[in-house]
Every structure is written in C-alpha cells, then in structure tokens.
Amino acid sequence: MASNTTYEHDVIVVGAGGAGLRAAIAAQEAGADVAIVSKLHPVRSHTGAAEGGINAAIREGDSWEDHAYDTMKGSDYLGDAPAIEALCRESPKETIQLEHWGMAFSREEDGTVSQRPFGGLSFPRTTYAGAETGHQLLHTMYEQVVKRGIEVYDEWHVMNLAVTDEDDPTDRSCHGVVGYEIRSGEIAGFRARDGVILATGGMGQVFDHTTNAVANTGDGVAMAYRAGVPMEDMEFIQFHPTTLPSTGVLISEGVRGEGGILYNGEGERFMFEHGYANNDGELASRDVVARAELTEVNEGRGIEDEYVHLDMRHLGEDRILDRLENILHLAEDFEGVDGLEEPMPVKPGQHYAMGGIETNEYGQTCVDGLYAVGECACASVHGANRLGGNALPELIVFGKLAGRHAAGEEFDEPEIETGKRGDHEDADFDAPVTLGEREPGSDAGPADASAAADGGEAVTDPDAVLEVAVDREIEHVEELLETDGVNHAEIRSAVQETMTANVNVFREEEGLKEALVDLREARDRYADVGVSDPSRTFNTDLLHTLETRNIIDIAEALTMGALARNEFRGAHWRKENQIRDDENWLKHTLISWNDGDPDLWYRPVILEGENKRYEPKVRSY
Amino acid sequence: MSTQVPQQTDETDAESEPDAEEEPSKGDLRREKKAKRAAEREREAEAAAESAAGENTRELKVFRFDPEVEGKQEPRFDEFHVPFEKGMTVLDALIYARDTYDSSLTFRHSCRQAVCGSDAMFVNGQQRLACKTQLSDLSEPVRIEPLPHADVRKDLVVDMQHFYDQMDAVEPFFDADELPEDELEEQRQSRANREKVKMSTRCIWCGACMSSCNIAAGDNQYLGPAALNKAYRFAMDEREGESRKQERLEIIEQEHGVWRCQTQFSCTEVCPKDIPLTEHIQELKREAVKNNLKFW
Ligand SMILES: Cc1cc2nc3c(=O)[nH]c(=O)nc-3n(C[C@H](O)[C@H](O)[C@H](O)COP(=O)(O)OP(=O)(O)OC[C@H]3O[C@@H](n4cnc5c(N)ncnc54)[C@H](O)[C@@H]3O)c2cc1C
Ligand code: SF4
Numbered sequence: 001m002a003s004n005t006t007y008e009h010d011v012i013v014v015g016a017g018g019a020g021l022r023a024a025i026a027a028q029e030a031g032a033d034v035a036i037v038s039k040l041h042p043v044r045s046h047t048g049a050a051e052g053g054i055n056a057a058i059r060e061g062d063s064w065e066d067h068a069y070d071t072m073k074g075s076d077y078l079g080d081a082p083a084i085e086a087l088c089r090e091s092p093k094e095t096i097q098l099e100h101w102g103m104a105f106s107r108e109e110d111g112t113v114s115q116r117p118f119g120g121l122s123f124p125r126t127t128y129a130g131a132e133t134g135h136q137l138l139h140t141m142y143e144q145v146v147k148r149g150i151e152v153y154d155e156w157h158v159m160n161l162a163v164t165d166e167d168d169p170t171d172r173s174c175h176g177v178v179g180y181e182i183r184s185g186e187i188a189g190f191r192a193r194d195g196v197i198l199a200t201g202g203m204g205q206v207f208d209h210t211t212n213a214v215a216n217t218g219d220g221v222a223m224a225y226r227a228g229v230p231m232e233d234m235e236f237i238q239f240h241p242t243t244l245p246s247t248g249v250l251i252s253e254g255v256r257g258e259g260g261i262l263y264n265g266e267g268e269r270f271m272f273e274h275g276y277a278n279n280d281g282e283l284a285s286r287d288v289v290a291r292a293e294l295t296e297v298n299e300g301r302g303i304e305d306e307y308v309h310l311d312m313r314h315l316g317e318d319r320i321l322d323r324l325e326n327i328l329h330l331a332e333d334f335e336g337v338d339g340l341e342e343p344m345p346v347k348p349g350q351h352y353a354m355g356g357i358e359t360n361e362y363g364q365t366c367v368d369g370l371y372a373v374g375e376c377a378c379a380s381v382h383g384a385n386r387l388g389g390n391a392l393p394e395l396i397v398f399g400k401l402a403g404r405h406a407a408g409e410e411f412d413e414p415e416i417e418t419g420k421r422g423d424h425e426d427a428d429f430d431a432p433v434t435l436g437e438r439e440p441g442s443d444a445g446p447a448d449a450s451a452a453a454d455g456g457e458a459v460t461d462p463d464a465v466l467e468v469a470v471d472r473e474i475e476h477v478e479e480l481l482e483t484d485g486v487n488h489a490e491i492r493s494a495v496q497e498t499m500t501a502n503v504n505v506f507r508e509e510e511g512l513k514e515a516l517v518d519l520r521e522a523r524d525r526y527a528d529v530g531v532s533d534p535s536r537t538f539n540t541d542l543l544h545t546l547e548t549r550n551i552i553d554i555a556e557a558l559t560m561g562a563l564a565r566n567e568f569r570g571a572h573w574r575k576e577n578q579i580r581d582d583e584n585w586l587k588h589t590l591i592s593w594n595d596g597d598p599d600l601w602y603r604p605v606i607l608e609g610e611n612k613r614y615e616p617k618v619r620s621y
Numbered sequence: 622m623s624t625q626v627p628q629q630t631d632e633t634d635a636e637s638e639p640d641a642e643e644e645p646s647k648g649d650l651r652r653e654k655k656a657k658r659a660a661e662r663e664r665e666a667e668a669a670a671e672s673a674a675g676e677n678t679r680e681l682k683v684f685r686f687d688p689e690v691e692g693k694q695e696p697r698f699d700e701f702h703v704p705f706e707k708g709m710t711v712l713d714a715l716i717y718a719r720d721t722y723d724s725s726l727t728f729r730h731s732c733r734q735a736v737c738g739s740d741a742m743f744v745n746g747q748q749r750l751a752c753k754t755q756l757s758d759l760s761e762p763v764r765i766e767p768l769p770h771a772d773v774r775k776d777l778v779v780d781m782q783h784f785y786d787q788m789d790a791v792e793p794f795f796d797a798d799e800l801p802e803d804e805l806e807e808q809r810q811s812r813a814n815r816e817k818v819k820m821s822t823r824c825i826w827c828g829a830c831m832s833s834c835n836i837a838a839g840d841n842q843y844l845g846p847a848a849l850n851k852a853y854r855f856a857m858d859e860r861e862g863e864s865r866k867q868e869r870l871e872i873i874e875q876e877h878g879v880w881r882c883q884t885q886f887s888c889t890e891v892c893p894k895d896i897p898l899t900e901h902i903q904e905l906k907r908e909a910v911k912n913n914l915k916f917w
C-alpha cells in the first residue's frame with residue numbers, strides 16, 4: 001500500500017544512464033549528498049546500446065575549435081554556440097577521464113586509445129571501444145558510482161516533480177520528485193535540498209520503428225513540460241539510416257566509418273551514383289543518408305520496397321572481427337544475416353531526439369533547482385541534426401557541469417537564456433484541433449497529475465509542494481487501478497502509427513495536421529484509460545499507462561513544432577518549402593504547456609561563439 | 622444509466638458529491654465503464670484468440686504468480702497462442718501476449734537487443750535472453766519460467782538483489798595504483814592486454830550464469846561466475862598495477878571464491894555474451910596459485 005515515506009538528499013538525479021551517472025559523480029565530488037532514482041537498474045539503461053563512439057579532439061592535428069565548427073555545421077546552424085563550445089572544449093578531458101576510470105577503449109599499437117572517422121567530422125575523432133562503446137561507458141561509470149557508495153534507488157519510477165505553482169514558470173522552483181517503487185507499489189517523496197537533475201534519456205517510443213529501448217518514453221521531458229519548462233526544438237528527430245528492418249536494431253555508423261558501402265536494389269552505390277553526397281558518399285550526415293535511402297525506395301530502387309543493402313564484406317574478416325564484431329552478432333541474432341557472407345538489409349529508423357527540455361549551457365532549466373542533461377535535454381548542442389558520436393560526450397560533459405552546479409559550485413553567468421523571457425517572439429500558430437489537456441473538471445478523466453499544472457489549488461510553499469505532489473500521485477494511481485478502462489497499449493500503438501506515417505523523414509502540412517487530429521483522439525481516449533492489473537507488485541500495466549500519457553504529450557509537441565517550421569533544416573524536411581530559410585528560421589521552436597493550453601514561441605539561435613561568429617554556410621558533404 | 626444515488630451510498634461514499642442527484646456520480650460512471658470495458662476486452666481477446674488459432678501460431682506456456690492477487694497466489698501456467706512471424710523472438714511473443722490477451726503478464730525487458738540484460742528467463746529448460754531467442758529455434762509448446770534459484774516476485778520477474786550483492790562483493794570498479802598526472806594523458810594499454818580482458822567486459826548482468834550454477838544453488842555465499850568474471854576483468858587489466866591485483870586475488874581466493882567452482886561449464890553454456898566464464902575462473906585459480914608460490 002502507498003505510504004508517505006520521504007527520502008531526503010541534497011541532489012536527486014533522475015535516471016542512471018551515462019548522463020545521470022556522470023551528474024551524480026560530479027555532484028558528490030562537489031560535496032553534495034546525492035542519490036539516483038531510476039526506473040531501471042543503472043546497467044539496464046539505454047546508454048548501453050550505443051555502439052560507435054565518443055567525439056573528442058585529443059590528437060595532434062585536431063582541435064576543439066574544429067570539433068565545434070563541425071558540430072555547428074552539422075546542426076545546420078541551429079545549435080547554440082556557447083553550448084557547442086562547452087561540449088567540444090570539455091570532451092577531451094571527460095573522455096580521458098573515462099579512460100582513467102578504466103574504460104576498455106580500443107587501442108593503437110602504441111597503447112593509446114583508438115579513434116575512427118564518423119560522418120560529418122573533419123578529423124577521425126570518434127573514440128571507441130569496439131562497436132560497444134556505450135556498454136563500456138555505462139558500466140565504467142556505474143562502477144565508479146559503486147566505488148563512491150552513491151545511493152541508488154533502482155526500480156523506482158519517477159511519476160512527477162514537486163514544483164511550485166506560481167503563474168509564471170520562471171518564478172517556480174523544484175523541491176523533489178515523487179517516486180513509485182516498482183517492487184512494492186509504494187509511493188514516496190524524494191526531497192531535494194539543492195536540486196533535481198533529470199537524465200531520463202530518449203523518447204523513441206513515440207515512433208514504432210526505433211533504435212530506442214522500450215523504456216525510452218520521454219518521461220523527464222513530459223514531466224518538466226507539464227511543470228512549466230518549455231520543450232525546445234522537438235521537431236528535430238534523427239532518423240538513423242542503418243537500422244535492421246524487422247526490429248529497429250541499430251547497425252552502427254562505424255560500419256560506414258570503416259568503409260561499408262550502401263547499395264540499392266539495382267546494385268548501384270547510390271550515394272554517389274545518384275548524387276546525394278558526391279564528396280562524402282556513405283559518410284554524409286545521417287539525415288542526408290536517411291533521405292537518400294527513402295528516396296531510392298520510393299522511386300522503386302529499394303529491395304522488397306522497404307530497404308537497401310549495407311555491405312561490409314570487402315573489409316575482410318580480420319578487420320570486421322577486430323572493430324565491428326558486435327555488428328556481426330546483431331545482424332545474425334536480430335535479422336538472421338551473416339555480415340561476413342552477405343550484405344545487411346537496412347532502413348531508416350527513429351534514433352535520437354535533438355530537442356528536449358530547454359536548458360542553458362549548465363543544464364539549468366527556467367525552474368529554479370531543476371536541471372536536465374543527456375538526451376532528454378536541449379542545451380542545444382545538436383540543433384537540427386546531431387553528428388554521430390556527439391551524444392555520449394554530451395552525457396559526460398553536461399552531466400558533470402549540471403552535477404557541480406546543482407551541488408552549489410560557482411559558475412560564470414550563463415549566456416543562454418531559459419524560459420519565456422528575454423529575446424523571444426510569439427508564434428502565429430493555427431492548429432486543426434484543440435491541443436493539450438481538456439479543461440479541468442469537464443469530464444471524469446484522470447486528474448492532471450502535475451503539481452504545477454492545472455487543477456487544484458496553487459502551491460507556492462516549498463515545504464508543502466512535495467507533500468501535495470505525493471498525495472496527488474497516490475490519488476491518481478488509486479483512480480487508475482480502480483478504472484477498468486481502455487488499455488493503454490491500444491492508445492500507444494495508435495500514436496506510434498500516426499507518428500510514423502505522418503511525422504517521419506518526409507513531412508508535409510496535410511499529414512502533420514492529420515497527426516494532430518489523431519493525437520487529439522488519442523488524448524480523448526486516454527481520458528478513459530484504466531489499468532486492469534490490480535496488483536501492487538511489479539505492476540507494469542500501471543507504469544506503461546503512465547508512460548503512455550508522456551508519449552502523447554511529447555508526440556503532440558513534436559508535431560506542433562514540425563507543422564510550425566515550414567522550412568527544410570537538418571533532420572526536418574518540409575515538402576512545402578524544401579530550402580533552409582535562414583531569413584525566417586534561425587530560431588528555436590519552444591512549446592510551453594501553459595497549464596494545459598500549449599503555447600508555441602521562438603527564440604533566436606546564438607551563433608556568437610567565444611572568439612568568433614559561426615556564419616551559416618551551405619551544409620554540403 | 623442509474624441516477625439513484627441513495628441506493629448506492631454504501632458503495633460510492635466518499636466519492637459521491639452531496640449535490641450530484643441529477644448527475645450520475647464519478648464512481649458510478651467509472652464502475653459502469655469498467656463493466657463495459659471488461660466485457661469488451663473479453664470479446665476482443667476471444668476474437669484475437671480465435672483468429673490466432675486459425676493462423677500459423679505458436680503455443681506458449683507461461684509461469685504465473687502474484688503474491689497478492691487472488692487466483693495467482695498459487696503458481697500456475699497460462700497458455701497463450703501467438704501468431705508467428707519470421708524473426709519473432711520469445712520477447713516479441715511475450716509482448717504480443719501481454720498487449721493482446723492479458724496486460725498483467727509481467728516480465729522485465731527494455732533494450733530488445735541483448736545489451737540491457739533484463740530478460741534472462743528459463744525457456745524450455747534453459748537460461749536464455751528472451752530478446753535473443755528466436756521462436757523458430759524452440760520446440761512447442763514453449764515453456765517460459767522465471768530464472769531458477771532466485772526468488773520470484775511476480776510472473777517472470779525475479780529478485781536480482783542477491784546477484785547484485787555478489788557483484789558488489791568483488792569491488793567491481795577500476796582502481797589503479799597510479800594514474801597519469803596530466804588529465805589529458807591516457808594510460809597506455811597494449812592491444813594484447815585489451816584483447817585479454819575484452820570478453821570479460823561484455824557482461825550485461827543478466828544473471829543467467831548464476832541461475833544455471835549448481836554450486837551457487839547450494840552455497841548462497843558463493844561469489845558465482847559473473848562476479849568472478851568481474852574480478853577477472855580487473856585483475857587481468859595491466860593498467861591497475863600489482864598492488865591492486867594482489868588485493869583482488871585475495872578477494873577471489875576467499876572461502877566462497879574460485880575454489881568452489883567445479884568446472885561444470887553450465888555458466889559458460891548459457892552466457893548470452895559468449896563469455897568463457899569457466900576459463901576465466903580457471904585462470905584466476907592459476908593466478909592465485911602463482912601468487913601464493915611467490916610468498917613461500
Ligand atoms: C542504438 C543506439 C546507438 C547509439 N550510438 C551512439 C554512439 O555511438 N555515439 C553517441 O555519441 N551516441 C550514440 N547514441 C545516442 C546515445 O547513446 C544516447 O543519446 C544516450 O546514451 C542517452 O543517455 P542518457 O543518459 O541521456 O539516457 P539513458 O541511457 O537512456 O538513461 C535514461 C535513464 O533514465 C531512467 N528513467 C527514465 N524515465 C524514468 C522515470 N520516469 N523515473 C526514473 N527513471 C527514469 C532510466 O531508468 C535510465 O536509467 C546511440 C543511441 C542508440 C539508441
Ligand atoms: S557472465 Fe554472461 S550469463 Fe553471467 S551475468 Fe554476465 S552476461 Fe549474463
């Protein structure tokens with residue numbers, strides 16, 4: 001039965017992937033009493049699936065400035081320079097830090113760590129551990145968490161944040177989280193004296209063909225959103241060009257980095273032969289390759305009208321076994337293909353969310369005491385398109401910065417603004433349907449669970465806010481368990497279907513509007529959702545039901561952004577305006593929950609770096 | 622639709638508003654919906670089962686148990702028929718069964734690609750990762766049970782705490798005697814040494830090995846194959862240095878350490894990451910012997 005225990009720490013980190021673990025270590029090193037709360041045991045986090053590597057300018061002939069230039073160009077000039085520069089400047093130190101923590105990197109003859117070329121990079125700076133870099137990184141960092149005795153509440157699902165309820169989100173503050181212990185069904189408050197750091201990872205479950213884990217449901221993004229933090233650049237979703245057709249399992253870009261070749265159904269090396277990327281071919285940026293593949297398929301040159309081939313046989317068995325062994329296992333186990341003997345079938349799949357919780361270059365959100373790092377955050381370093389190998393350094397660099405900041409270390413004033421203040425512009429946005437949450441009390445639907453959102457009395461007392469949030473969640477769970485309503489799985493798959501059909505690699509106005517209509521319907525059905533498993537023990541039916549709500553909120557914001565942004569930039573392509581429109585669109589899309597009535601607005605991108613301005617150039621490869 | 626609030630007071634109590642006479646109460650509405658939904662879902666499940674019966678399906682027999690739900694407190698097996706598709710894994714089949722027939726069917730899973738180690742189960746009498754096991758490789762009915770030698774929490778979910786405790790017991794973290802002073806300078810490691818520890822670093826903490834081990838089943842304190850492999854991973858890493866290695870060998874030599882292993886190879890057989898666990902344990906034994914000789 002639910003109870004009212006309260007746990008208390010200086011800093012609470014939500015999530016135990018690479019970002020959460022790094023943040024916890026940093027906060028502890030800065031003197032804080034820190035705890036991690038995670039719905040999965042740390043080593044089960046999806047960081048473990050990362051294959052290719054970590055970008056870091058650690059070699060002679062390379063420089064963090066070059067890395068920053070590549071990243072800005074890759075972002076299609078929608079990354080904010082202060083965040084990009086922080087990433088590139090800090091990554092070498094952080095990457096070597098991992099080595100000092102014992103990470104099993106691949107090695108050169110002289111014993112130094114190996115680096116490989118990756119798409120969109122002007123120097124082979126992707127530092128790797130075979131084709132299992134993420135697994136090695138995750139375990140290495142968890143080991144250090146164990147070494148330091150950092151407290152981990154594992155298999156505790158965070159349901160909500162304890163955020164005060166002032167009218168203006170920028171006046172609000174965060175004082176903890178509400179957790180649900182999966183094993184016992186206990187609902188408890190976790191009070192954070194100094195800060196809450198969200199590190200909840202990706203949101204791939206918004207789509208049905210994804211490289212992301214089943215647990216990647218964007219919980220942190222949705223919780224922060226409903227508490228008043230804007231979602232930034234949600235329309236920018238990276239579709240990875242090489243995923244296995246039957247499962248979405250990723251075939252690392254490392255295969256192309258090592259020389260793997262893409263062929264269409266006619267045996268043509270289409271990246272060159274059809275002129276998609278005359279210089280870089282297979283190693284062009286991911287969005288370019290993903291669109292090329294789909295164009296081939298749409299024009300009838302695909303294989304089984306679905307995929308193309310990725311061939312690595314010519315690399316030779318030795319090199320494949322040495323550097324890409326894991327790929328052989330994946331192709332064999334999940335597609336039944338022997339990569340040494342035959343080309344591997346591949347197609348684009350949802351892979352990474354460039355957008356997320358709006359933060360500055362220290363991971364701070366506009367709500368005092370609330371931070372976000374890793375894939376759930378948008379600082380923004382990836383802008384309209386993330387370069388391969390740039391997410392893992394993001395985890396460790398911003399994990400560290402946010403951890404220290406939350407623990408009270410002094411930093412310079414941030415250059416990136418957060419919240420709807422400063423330089424911003426209201427959007428002129430017309431939706432085909434009503435968006436957001438229906439009026440409170442208009443139906444017997446589930447009560448809105450957010451402490452800082454609509455319904456209920458305003459709570460501005462920091463001491464009371466956690467208690468109120470816990471009570472709301474207890475009530476919410478009771479209600480869900482009592483209702484034998486629509487099964488969330490039906491709603492979730494309806495959302496995934498419309499997102500994959502309408503908000504995929506190629507986007508057009510009509511489809512996007514259709515998606516919003518479908519999402520409205522999903523939201524309405526969700527008002528009747530219920531949980532049929534009555535158990536308090538490991539009730540995954542209940543947890544998935546909570547996640548599905550998050551998926552709906554995220555899908556809606558993502559689609560709104562895609563509809564508003566009528567241009568072609570990075571991963572976002574619009575049929576009606578197939579050019580990058582710098583005159584009108586050098587700006588971030590932000591969506592505020594606005595107590596249930598989503599509000600879309602913009603903020604200009606920051607191209608002014610520490611020592612130079614990044615002038616937008618044509619992004620050709 | 623009932624509006625007879627007074628007749629239902631004992632059921633609606635706290636939830637019925639005093640002035641709700643004209644309107645059915647929230648509780649009423651919910652109960653009504655609940656009944657309707659339940660009937661609907663039953664029909665849907667029946668329809669799905671019927672249509673599944675006609676197609677190319679596979680039969681699963683799945684272990685069920687819930688300590689607090691009536692009818693599930695006594696362990697039992699439920700049968701599910703799932704439509705077969707090429708490439709379908711045991712995990713896919715379980716997800717189908719859960720989402721179509723019974724949303725209370727419970728199992729851990731996340732990555733779907735053999736890296737998170739969540740879904741080790743006992744499938745047709747062997748420890749396997751559900752996401753990495755093709756249905757087409759199994760005989761029917763496919764019998765799915767939780768990992769043996771662990772406490773079952775519910776359905777296919779077992780308590781992993783003991784496994785985690787054993788991992789913790791070997792000080793599972795890199796801890797070099799010395800580090801380069803320059804924060805930008807890496808430690809060197811030879812390719813050969815990296816190769817030597819490579820397989821041992823692949824462990825995903827799934828617990829399959831531990832569950833398959835007879836010794837671990839009989840001796841609860843036995844460190845077990847995964848923890849010993851973890852110890853190997855660090856003891857053999859040349860970057861840590863001699864003095865740390867010494868401490869590590871002491872840990873694995875303790876009463877419930879390497880000497881318990883009777884080289885039955887069951888762990889090696891079930892490890893989904895193909896880690897040569899028994900070999901690693903044997904090598905640790907040899908290192909320990911060498912090390913002891915040094916001091917004689
Ligand atoms: C297949 C694949 C390959 C990739 N390869 C590369 C690569 O080679 N290089 C690169 O740079 N990037 C790569 N990426 C991207 C990168 O791996 C991810 O962006 C990154 O690992 C995300 O890390 P994270 O710490 O933000 O989240 P995750 O590792 O996903 O961790 C999220 C954590 O949050 C917890 N959590 C979530 N919701 C809740 C909740 N409600 N309550 C409590 N806890 C919660 C989870 O338990 C988990 O511990 C790859 C991604 C994928 C999918
Ligand atoms: S050694 Fe193998 S079987 Fe044992 S926990 Fe690790 S991956 Fe699983």
Ligand code: FES
Nearest residue numbers: 732733737738752
């Ligand atoms: S689901 Fe992650 S290992 Fe099987």
